[in-house]
Amino acid sequence: DTSNGKIKKTLNIAIIGGGLVGSMAALHLGKKGHQIHLYEYREDIRKAQLAKGRSINLSLSARGRVALAEVGLEEELLQHGIPMYGRMLHDLNGNMTFVPYDRNTKQCIYSVGRKKLNEILLNTAEKYTNIHFNFNRKLISARFREGQMEFKDPITNELHKATADLVIGCDGAYSAVRKNMLSTPGFNFSQSYIQHGYLELCIPALDGQFAMPHNYLHIWPRGEFMMIALPNQDKTWTVTLFMPFKKFEDLKSACDLVQFFDENFPDAIPLIGEKRLISDFFSLKPQHLISIKCYPYHISSKVLLLGDAAHAMVPFYGQGMNAGFEDCTILSRILDNPNVQIADVLKSFSECRHQDAHAICDLAMYNYIEMRDLVRTRKFRIRKALDEFLHKLMPLKWIPLYNSVTFTTMPYRKCLENRNWQDKVLTRTFATILTFTGCFVIVYLYNIFFALGNRN
Numbered sequence: 330d331t332s333n334g335k336i337k338k339t340l341n342i343a344i345i346g347g348g349l350v351g352s353m354a355a356l357h358l359g360k361k362g363h364q365i366h367l368y369e370y371r372e373d374i375r376k377a378q379l380a381k382g383r384s385i386n387l388s389l390s391a392r393g394r395v396a397l398a399e400v401g402l403e404e405e406l407l408q409h410g411i412p413m414y415g416r417m418l419h420d421l422n423g424n425m426t427f428v429p430y431d432r433n434t435k436q437c438i439y440s441v442g443r444k445k446l447n448e449i450l451l452n453t454a455e456k457y458t459n460i461h462f463n464f465n466r467k468l469i470s471a472r473f474r475e476g477q478m479e480f481k482d483p484i485t486n487e488l489h490k491a492t493a494d495l496v497i498g499c500d501g502a503y504s505a506v507r508k509n510m511l512s513t514p515g516f517n518f519s520q521s522y523i524q525h526g527y528l529e530l531c532i533p534a535l536d537g538q539f540a541m542p543h544n545y546l547h548i549w550p551r552g553e554f555m556m557i558a559l560p561n562q563d564k565t566w567t568v569t570l571f572m573p574f575k576k577f578e579d580l581k582s583a584c585d586l587v588q589f590f591d592e593n594f595p596d597a598i599p600l601i602g603e604k605r606l607i608s609d610f611f612s613l614k615p616q617h618l619i620s621i622k623c624y625p626y627h628i629s630s631k632v633l634l635l636g637d638a639a640h641a642m643v644p645f646y647g648q649g650m651n652a653g654f655e656d657c658t659i660l661s662r663i664l665d666n667p668n669v670q671i672a673d674v675l676k677s678f679s680e681c682r683h684q685d686a687h688a689i690c691d692l693a694m695y696n697y698i699e700m701r702d703l704v705r706t707r708k709f710r711i712r713k714a715l716d717e718f719l720h721k722l723m724p725l726k727w728i729p730l731y732n733s734v735t736f737t738t739m740p741y742r743k744c745l746e747n748r749n750w751q752d753k754v755l756t757r758t759f760a761t762i763l764t765f766t767g768c769f770v771i772v773y774l775y776n777i778f779f780a781l782g783n784r785n
């Protein structure tokens with residue numbers, strides 16, 4: 330039993346939330362032989378129609394792939410994913426500029442469908458006799474110290490009770506498990522909504538083919554707002570428009586909308602289709618984007634938060650799901666230590682993971698602020714060229730930030746430290762060059778005037 334904190338052979342673990350991270354956690358823990366009871370608020374998404382208004386596809390990169398490989402699903406997912414070798418930037422005249430993720434290694438990230446990914450994770454988990462699904466179960470209250478939970482069936486309104494040795498909250502940014510932890514002394518929490526909202530549009534297939542070159546992440550960077558498009562398996566594109574809510578409100582009529590697109594995204598109108606643009610835009614409300622930090626992620630040996638429930642971030646790095654999947658990898662590795670007490674497992678997870686999670690939340694927020702300059706201005710291009718040159722010169726010493734976050738499993742906090750070190754080196758080098766140039770110019774001018782004086 331866990332009374333003395335020793336892990337008994339198998340734990341009775343309740344996972345709250347059957348989204349991407351909950352189903353990934355069920356696989357990582359189920360694989361170790363624990364009894365897993367997964368409780369999901371919604372119905373079985375494998376039977377449901379696609380939920381409109383959610384980010385329908387996502388970018389899968391290195392960290393997410395490691396978690397998938399751990400449960401033997403990496404290859405299957407890459408089959409269902411579409412490789413993207415870089416950004417395709419759209420300017421105001423409809424010209425496209427390709428900016429590769431990595432000129433040398435042709436590295437790529439994958440566009441994967443959220444529903445497909447969730448289905449594959451659930452189907453795989455279902456094969457484990459020690460993993461049990463409970464759909465239509467919304468956690469409404471809990472006494473975690475006693476391991477007691479109460480659920481409501483949103484369809485029948487019936488109440489259901491359950492107990493567990495350990496409760497793992499994978500119930501997303503608005504987590505009920507985290508809400509319940511707020512009253513625990515020492516539990517720190519902060520959240521911030523950003524001014525931008527997002528809304529999904531769709532670029533249909535054109536004669537059964539992709540309407541744009543499809544091995545790229547398409548971006549329309551327009552300073553204060555932007556659009557991004559990821560390809561889907563069915564040759565359509567999911568386009569996400571990010572804009573301040575104020576701007577969404579200003580677009581009141583179809584005419585306002587078409588004029589706005591004509592001014593800012595002229596090439597997107599024929600791709601989306603004017604009729605579909607108008608109907609999609611006005612049929613959905615722009616969604617909010619929230620950034621959440623908390624610490625610790627656990628309470629003694631009874632509760633742990635993973636994924637967005639622990640560290641929701643704004644999507645401007647495409648890392649939310651990848652970070653949540655990496656949570657599962659890290660928890661699994663800590664659990665592999667023999668004779669480790671569950672209370673110590675949760676404690677060390679919180680200690681090492683919160684710094685990484687806070688770092689990627691800050692990096693994503695930084696990208697949101699820099700977004701107007703992101704991948705567009707000369708500053709970004711110069712820095713990118715410099716990064717590539719120095720990375721080629723010292724491949725192990727100089728790893729550019731974007732590459733380390735997306736294409737390595739370097740701890741996020743190390744990626745951030747690296748970046749700060751690089752900024753310092755570049756600032757100092759630039760200052761030194763400026764000083765030398767300045768001295769040179771002064772001496773040069775002095776000589777000219779001196780020579781001139783002599784001649785007269």
Ligand SMILES: Cc1cc2nc3c(=O)[nH]c(=O)nc-3n(C[C@H](O)[C@H](O)[C@H](O)COP(=O)(O)OP(=O)(O)OC[C@H]3O[C@@H](n4cnc5c(N)ncnc54)[C@H](O)[C@@H]3O)c2cc1C
Nearest residue numbers: 346348349350370384388468500501636637647649650651
């Ligand atoms: C616009 C946008 C674009 C994004 N793009 C990317 C990207 O390109 N790459 C990337 O890696 N990430 C991306 N993300 C982030 C990614 O979507 C999230 O990080 C990821 O979905 C988090 O998974 P999760 O399982 O922790 O939470 P969720 O996906 O939110 O799942 C939570 C689950 O818990 C259930 N639940 C909630 N409350 C309860 C309750 N009380 N009881 C029982 N069940 C409950 C919900 O029904 C849901 O199924 C993006 C996010 C947005 C908004």
Ligand SMILES: COc1ccc2c(c1)CN(c1nc(C(=O)N(C)c3cc(Cl)c(F)cc3C(=O)O)c(Cl)s1)C2
Nearest residue numbers: 384386387388416548557569644645646647731735
């Ligand atoms: C489904 O909705 C969404 C919404 C936002 C994103 C994604 C999917 C996937 N995203 C990725 N971002 C990076 C990245 O590192 N940066 C710095 C970028 C950041 C922005 Cl905002 C951008 F537009 C391009 C890049 C880029 O470099 O391509 C990746 Cl690499 S993937 C953002």
